[in-house]
Amino acid sequence: MTQAVPPILSVTPSRALVDEKFQVLVENLPPGCPVTLRSLHRSEDEDDWEAYGHYVSDHRGVVSVHSGHEGFRDRTPLASALAERWYMAPGVKRIDINKQGVQGTLFIPPGPGPFPALLDMWGGGAGLLEYRSALLASRGYVSFSLDYLRSEHLSADVEFKYFETAFNIIRNHPQVIPDRVGILGSSLGSMVAFNLTAYSTIIKPRCIVCISSNHYHPPGTTLKAGFKILSKHFHKAHFDENNYMSWRSFALDLIADPSNNVEVGRINCPMLLVNGCDDQNWPTVETAEEVARLLREGGKEHLLSRLAYPGAGHLIEPPFSPHFRATKFIILNSKEKVILLWGGHTKPHSDAQEDSWRKILSFLQLHLYHSPSVKANL
């Protein structure tokens, strides 16, 4: 008796950058056959992540993988394929930076350059994350993922200088076009972006992108000191039915007092603010509205573009990465472990990640690559 031929499963492309789409196709099934497609990934921390969808093949026997719907995990898969998802395109260079007291990781696109560049800053709670900078370099920007939450700075002035030095290290890099350096910050990083741009007399970003906008910065405080002040309000935090901690409501009260905030009305460059309407960690949409109001008062509202996504939470990341409504977090000062509620619901949050990344890249390309005054001089 002839052995049955398995279905043919293909993932195209099998190697791609993380922000690229793939097509999963199954052929050679019987027609009208119920099957389940499943993805499985073992993380660097050795946890297993999965997703799956139930499909039915068409009259040509085309769609999906495991046979049946219920209990599919108990059966051997009919076919499987391996997909590689990369943060770094071929030829992108990764360089550790420890220079003039500044630390972080620099990514440089392939080619002679020079290139536009970005200072890239994450928020708290993770340590240095390189993946967004790696991806930005794969998209043509020298990108510096700055490590700024480790060291203890003695004063706000010293800390401010740290960021200015970091910016200048990028600006002075031989493969960077000095007047085409922008800043991209998310969460706490967006506050740093606002702060630097509003107050620095020596650095001038060509544009800034703030994801999950935060402009709370008690004057004269270092980041750590500011965080200490914030933590004094934790007893007012709202805990949901799962005991997840949300800062949103007490934060809303804090930022109601303008003396607590960066004077964003001083900013003079194009700005893109990207926020989730279901952000449970910080009142980012309200922050964006304040920014708009202050710029409008100064006749500078044309500099601002705002994206606010219904159903999206705080952790707006590059596209196709999973959504986390709440995750473990260690409170910096007290080392207390909580589960922080970030917000968002998976489907709208994922749509927001996909849409916003495309728009962020488009905004950066306009201001850092194009921008009519200078075209390639050949």
Next chain:
Amino acid sequence: MAVPPILSVTPSRALVDEKFQVLVENLPPGCPVTLRSLHRSEDEDDWEAYGHYVSDHRGVVSVSEDLSFGGMYTGKEPMGLLWSMRPVPGSRKGLRLRKINVCTPMLVNISVHSGHEGFRDRTPLASALAERWYMAPGVKRIDINKQGVQGTLFIPPGPGPFPALLDMWGGGAGLLEYRSALLASRGYVSFSLDYLRSEHLSADVEFKYFETAFNIIRNHPQVIPDRVGILGSSLGSMVAFNLTAYSTIIKVSPRCIVCISSNHYHPPGTTLKAGFKILSKYVLFVGRINCPMLLVNGCDDQNWPTVETAEEVARLLREGGKEHLLSRLAYPGAGHLIEPPFSPHFRATKFIILNSKEKVILLWGGHTKPHSDAQEDSWRKILSFLQLHLYHSPSVKANL
């Protein structure tokens, strides 16, 4: 400071038989530029190709859409930067580009330069790196040394079982794995058989060695035993013919065979006609073949009368009422070395004659553009033929 143009190659990582799109943006409008590819081979020779383009009103050049006005290729050629590659000026003569280590990608640097004439003298405006892979993620590579048989086995990812192929090259290179790696990436367990090392070589084909090789594949736990085919090129295709013709005697029953550039060991000094005479002794047995066959040949083959061979095969099968088993592809302007798509064309290369160790330059034939078209078209048709007979095909053809 001026902003450089933006050069992108999409996808930047791909299998060797997949196309890419090379795009340049942010140029001034109507600007003459040259796109160039550069590759350093495992032998440390540099290979290049280039095309001359002019940007449109938006300052964009798209290699997939625009025409090249000079260089190594002209016209609309999305993959011209790969298939038209030649060794750079000043290189050794008679070179051939073939990847030996298939576990790593072929790296191709694509760059854009200003102007047309003398572009090499100027620093590129931008460059990008493309990876071209023979192995898809998850494909397993296994050295085989079993029952006296040697070679390399490639297995697709997944539980299987899979249809399979016995894959045989011709003379002059040693064991080449890249086609089998690519076939495994396309869903076939593929065994690249090492059969030309001196201990196996004789004027007559060693049937037992090939029978054992075929059965090693057939009996592999991840192979569907009645869905094993044979793919041979050049000398390998002659082996495929013979194995299949003797299949009732030696119990080798391929479900289908693909023969690229049918060839036979060719002592120097003999005329093509004499060679054909030797060939015709084997061609007699072709009438015994009972499985579907695909023959792929170049009409400008200067190494062997492969098209004439295919005609003889057709005639003999017709006499036996079995012409329906045969599909023939004959490509005008293509030579002997029909390889997977987008690899460069070699009209003549260095060759060491097996017995005498004499070094010659063999003329394979073909002209670059039609030969490259033949590679692209034939690969697609080979995969389609294999998929039909090894993946689909509801019942096993009766062995008469």
